[in-house]
Amino acid sequence: MKRVELFTDGACKGNPGPGGWGALLRLGPHEKELSGADPATTNNRMEMTAAIKGLAALIEPCEVDVYSDSKYLIDGITKWVEGWQKRGWISASKKPVRNEDLWHELIAQTARHQVSWHWVKGHSGHPENDRVDQLASDEAERIAAKR
Secondary structure, eight states, X not given: XXXXXXXXXXXXXXXXXXXXXXXXXXXXXXXXXXXXXXXXXXXXXXXHHHHHHHHHTOSSOOEEEEEESOHHHHHIIIIIHHHHHHTTSBOTTSSXXXXXXXXXHHHHHHHTSEEEEEEOOTTSSOHHHHHHHHHHHHHHHHHHHTO
């Protein structure tokens, strides 16, 4: 099974507001950048979308190390999602889970692969995190400029 690194980030100009996401896939010396935007979204949705799109871009099952500076994404998929599923997508505070649609997509994409999740400190000189942050920010700026 191929081992792939996936670096992801999301950005939003206002929260909610115009947003962008960026992802970098790496398999050995090969790299592929992905990015996109949404005219009306939240930062958390863009963080999740980056991971979903990155995993979806893999055409065969892989071992994937996902790196993100989003505690929401990392904690959600590694700690909270099991409880949400058991409670019928109700949060610990007895409210509907936010972004349930994207959590379902992320679970489906994760199921195709063997995924390890890694949190990295944002804006701290981590080269790949800085790169995907730039991709996400550029997309958010681009979509914001069209408003």
